[in-house]
Amino acid sequence: MTFTFQAEDFKRDSSKKLSHHHLFPLAMEEDMKTVDTKKAGRILDQEKENTRSICLLEQKRKVVSSNIDVPPARKSSEELDMDKVTAAMVLTSLSTSPLVRSPPVRPNEGLSGSWKEAGCVPSSTSSSGYWSWSAPSDQSNPSTPSPPLSADSFKPFRSPAQPDDGIDEAEAGNLLFDEPIPRKRKNSMKVMFKCLWKNCGKVLSTAAGIQKHIRTIHLGRVGDSDYSDGEEDFYYTEIKLNTDSVAEGLSSLAPVSPSQSLASPPTFPIPDSSRTETPYARTDTKLMTPLSRSAPTTLYLVHTDHAYQATPPVTIPGSAKFTPNGSSFSISWQSPPVTFTGIPVSPTHHHHPAGPGEQRQHAHTVLSSPPRGAVSLRKPRGEGKKCRKVYGMENRDMWCTACRWKKACQRFVD
DNA sequence: GATGCCGGGGT
DNA sequence: ACCCCGGCATC
Known part of the structure; x- marks a missing residue:
């Protein structure tokens, strides 16, 4: 089990985390092979992955069945079940503390990774990267705000109905903010959820609340059914009020207490993310991207x-x-x-x-x-x-x- | 001369 | 994309 996880995990991260090689000599071998075959072509690679997955599963089965008496035929479904359970646990822990880098995520990844490679769900994270918050996409479509969601802010409020996504997000978070993040997340973090729908700045304190708001108000999902296809996720964002870094960055700026924005949901609660030079605060600023706001009359x-x-x-x-x-x-x-x-x-x-x-x-x-021919239309x-x-x-x-x-x-x- | 910044080059 | 800088326009 443990070995499997490491190898799998390593395979997934092989392109990025070369520095970990010394930890897993075995995996390193594997990795080197992978790198070599990359040039030869993806098909070979894929084949290899599949074979390896099978081998690893076989190995796993042996290991497990030597300890516990489990009928081999039921193995896969059981693992899937456990997958779900673990995923649920992980998500639960994630929702309580956003940056818990809980170890259970990784083994899970390993497992789901092999399942994915067997052809179930393609992992978007490992292949094509991660969510970008500067998404330039449909600006023209008024009905889809397409909020800039960083993987980081995205993660904590993913609906539990999508365990795979949750896992991927967790991984994306790890990949994206591997180094300096831990000190950013502290218990001084207040989390609110802000509706990103145009001209709606509703802020609620719970993800469920905001989801419901979006479902009923914006998506027009009639009936208070709890049915959710996850679409609401795209229409709200998490507002983190890091009293630490914000206060730090704000020390010389306009005094806006974070609790103030907590206390006044209907108004526009964002203006505490001011300019700072600290990278941490800058990251926070990204987290607090409002997509739309009811047009203020002030500047x-x-x-x-x-x-x-x-x-x-x-x-x-x-x-x-x-x-x-x-x-x-x-x-x-x-x-x-x-x-x-x-x-x-x-x-x-x-x-x-x-x-x-x-x-x-x-x-x-x-x-x-402008006057034609004037090559340098330099603005005054x-x-x-x-x-x-x-x-x-x-x-x-x-x-x-x-x-x-x-x-x-x-x-x-x- | 100081300043603002466009255009272009390097990485 | 990020960063730097020559060179020009303007103050």
């Missing part, structure tokens, strides 16, 4: 330090005025992959934050037919102080990324 400067590389920032003008200075300025979070098409901004005043290409071109189309330099001016050359590491790269400043947009 929201939506950007991140890395907005230059990431999705373009969205600026919603309004009555309130933020005056950026060194210590406190815009509320920022990872801007969701939604294009705010209906914002009534007079084109002449659309001196927007220059984002990457797409946004720039958009500006050109909005601006009334903004008068606001930029990172360079504010922080100075000596504090270059405090600049926003764009400034550091001599790009249009993303922190102090004009």
Whole structure:
């Protein structure tokens, strides 16, 4: 059993975790072979995997039956049952503490892995990667918000009806955030669930609640039946309020107590994820990606330090005025992959934050037919102080990324 | 001269 | 994609 798990596990991770080789000499051999055969072609590989799976199952059977008297014929179904039970346990533990890296997950993986390879369910994680939160997909379709779900935030509230997914998510979490994460998750984490449906910012404290909300309100599932095809999962996200890192990052910024957002569900509860320079807080920011919000009348400067590389920032003008200075300025979070098409901004005043290409071109189309032939349609330099001016050359590491790269400043947009 | 940032190159 | 920098426009 144990051996099987290790070998299987190793096979799955072989492409990534080369550093673990010294732990499993046997597996290393296997792995090397796998690497070699990769060049020869996937078919061979597949064949090999299957054979190995069979061999391992055989081996497993021997080991188990030497200890326990089990009829071999029933073996597979029993294992499946145990699979489910273990998966349920794992999911339960996951739902209570999001980052429990519970060892039972791995053996489970091993087992399900062999079943999968035998042709049951293809594992999306091992082959094609993981969920991406910058999913550029259907922005055009208003009925599918397609929220940016990181594997990390996705994991804890997967419905137990899908044990396989739960396992995969767990693995994805491990793969994605292997190194620095453990200190992020502490018991100071508050978890809420926010509906991502357009113009609905409902926040509930339980996954079941939000699922029900989405089912009934948005998906129009009539009758309060508990039937769920898991679709709701895509329409809500988990809001983690890490009092530690947030407070850490916020120490010099606007004082917004996390509990405040807990106390006021109907309002928009996000603005505590402010700009920080700490990677941990930045990760948190990703977790708290709101997809849509009921249009606020105040100014929201939506950007991140890395907005230059990431999705373009969205600026919603309004009555309130933020005056950026060194210590406190815009509320920022990872801007969701939604294009705010209906914002009534007079084109002449659309001196927007220059984002990457797409946004720039958009500006050109909005601006009334720019003079032809002018090759360098350079936008006039903004008068606001930029990172360079504010922080100075000596504090270059405090600049926003764009400034550091001599790009249009993303922190102090004009 | 200082600053902002586009365009382009390196990895 | 990320990062850096030459060089130009603007202040």
